[in-house]
Amino acid sequence: MLEVREVPGKGRGVFATRTITGGEVVLREPPLLLYPQQSTAAAFCSFCLRAFNSLEDSAAAVVPCGTCGRVGFCSSACAAAAAADVGSHCAAVCGLLAACNTAGLSDEQQTALQFLARCCALRQAAAAGDAAAAARCAAIAGLAAPPPLVPHPAEQQSAPGTGSNSSTDVVVRELHGRLSHALAAIGAGPAAALSPAEAAELLRKEATNGYGVMAPSAPDGERRIRGTALYAQASLINHECLPNVARFDRFDASSAPASSAPHPGANTAVEFRALHDIPAGEELTQSYFPLPWPLADRQQRCQEDYGFQCTCPRCKEEATWSDSEWEADGDAGMEDALAAEGAADGAACGHHSHQHDAPGGGPAAAEQEGGADPACISLFLLKYVCPAEGCYGTLAPLPPGAGAGDQYECNMCGRRRSEAEFMAELEAAQ
Ligand SMILES: [Zn+2]
Numbered sequence: 300m301l302e303v304r305e306v307p308g309k310g311r312g313v314f315a316t317r318t319i320t321g322g323e324v325v326l327r328e329p330p331l332l333l334y335p336q337q338s339t340a341a342a343f344c345s346f347c348l349r350a351f352n353s354l355e356d357s358a359a360a361v362v363p364c365g366t367c368g369r370v371g372f373c374s375s376a377c378a379a380a381a382a383a384d385v386g387s388h389c390a391a392v393c394g395l396l397a398a399c400n401t402a403g404l405s406d407e408q409q410t411a412l413q414f415l416a417r418c419c420a421l422r423q424a425a426a427a428g429d430a431a432a433a434a435r436c437a438a439i440a441g442l443a444a445p446p447p448l449v450p451h452p453a454e455q456q457s458a459p460g461t462g463s464n465s466s467t468d469v470v471v472r473e474l475h476g477r478l479s480h481a482l483a484a485i486g487a488g489p490a491a492a493l494s495p496a497e498a499a500e501l502l503r504k505e506a507t508n509g510y511g512v513m514a515p516s517a518p519d520g521e522r523r524i525r526g527t528a529l530y531a532q533a534s535l536i537n538h539e540c541l542p543n544v545a546r547f548d549r550f551d552a553s554s555a556p557a558s559s560a561p562h563p564g565a566n567t568a569v570e571f572r573a574l575h576d577i578p579a580g581e582e583l584t585q586s587y588f589p590l591p592w593p594l595a596d597r598q599q600r601c602q603e604d605y606g607f608q609c610t611c612p613r614c615k616e617e618a619t620w621s622d623s624e625w626e627a628d629g630d631a632g633m634e635d636a637l638a639a640e641g642a643a644d645g646a647a648c649g650h651h652s653h654q655h656d657a658p659g660g661g662p663a664a665a666e667q668e669g670g671a672d673p674a675c676i677s678l679f680l681l682k683y684v685c686p687a688e689g690c691y692g693t694l695a696p697l698p699p700g701a702g703a704g705d706q707y708e709c710n711m712c713g714r715r716r717s718e719a720e721f722m723a724e725l726e727a728a729q
């Protein structure tokens with residue numbers, strides 16, 4: 300149902316090759332790499348990222364790594380799977396992390412070390428003839444990354460003799476130095492070593508393509524990150540601020556029925572579901588951050604973290620709004636949405652379908668079009684943003700045939716709402 304094509308100005312993108320029904324799972328894929336956030340590593344399995352407090356008998360089940368003592372596993376099956384997986388907490392990665400001086404490193408830097416250590420182990424295994432490790436190295440190398448930032452001339456002048464001194468370079472040099480020491484300390488072969496430029500490139504790929512896997516909200520409402528997942532295919536789905544697919548993960552899904560022993564890592568696949576019907580030929584898009592974010596925040600995140608300027612129909616339209624229109628939108632959102640509702644097909648706003656029905660349609664044509672209709676933006680946000688206080692998750696229909704009728708499900712908190720309930724809420728707010 301999908302194909303990968305070049306998108307002018309955007310690199311590769313994923314397109315529907317047939318009509319996709321709202322709620323359909325368009326992509327389901329296990330991670331290429333999965334690694335814990337250092338600051339929360341005591342609470343989540345370092346192989347599958349399952350929350351220890353989601354286990355039925357957590358005290359009995361948690362298996363700490365006996366070698367480095369820095370991470371734990373949700374079961375002995377996961378501990379064994381991690382040890383056997385060169386891209387996980389195998390002996391090489393464990394030894395490397397244990398040998399690495401992490402004094403003074405931030406949580407982010409220590410998490411970056413988890414990633415780089417896995418890359419080193421995979422390279423070493425690939426060089427020793429492990430075909431699966433070589434394929435994973437190639438998949439990581441194939442992830443897109445923005446080009447390195449060109450240092451500002453003024454910065455170069457202020458730091459004579461050191462070349463560029465951007466903060467990114469300093470961080471990479473520091474991590475690279477500590478990793479190189481650790482590699483030498485454990486007697487790793489030359490194949491495992493990374494040059495500073497290779498480390499920098501890997502970290503850019505990680506920053507651009509890594510999904511932050513979030514923990515369930517704490518009682519205080521704060522939501523912590525449990526780790527990072529890199530996916531080969533999911534990373535190809537480009538961003539839009541009115542996306543047509545949403546990501547679902549199930550890291551804490553209860554284990555398989557007691558009759559069959561759960562396969563370690565079975566909870567780590569990511570799933571993308573269509574928010575509404577998607578016509579053949581349309582590009583699949585996801586939002587890289589919560590849908591309700593205001594324009595300035597979205598633009599900044601796209602630019603700084605992903606290296607592109609978002610020119611999607613929503614951004615184009617919102618860029619034309621004056622301050623008073625932003626305020627008015629808050630009050631009149633429901634009315635706008637109701638006005639648009641007549642034009643909508645009941646599943647999504649018209650903009651999505653007419654945009655791609657245009658002759659010579661497709662992303663290039665869509666790029667040239669104007670902004671989204673303001674009422675469509677309002678309806679979209681009311682319909683697809685989770686109404687739970689402070690959630691900011693995205694609602695997508697349950698897969699067809701799930702026996703749940705017209706239910707939508709939040710990808711963050713799991714809350715459900717039916718189409719009929721949504722319509723009733725819209726009417727009540729009028
Ligand atoms: Zn586990």
Ligand SMILES: [Zn+2]
Nearest residue numbers: 364366367393
């Ligand atoms: Zn260990």
Ligand SMILES: [Zn+2]
Nearest residue numbers: 540609611614
């Ligand atoms: Zn946008």
Ligand SMILES: [Zn+2]
Nearest residue numbers: 685690709712
């Ligand atoms: Zn929610």
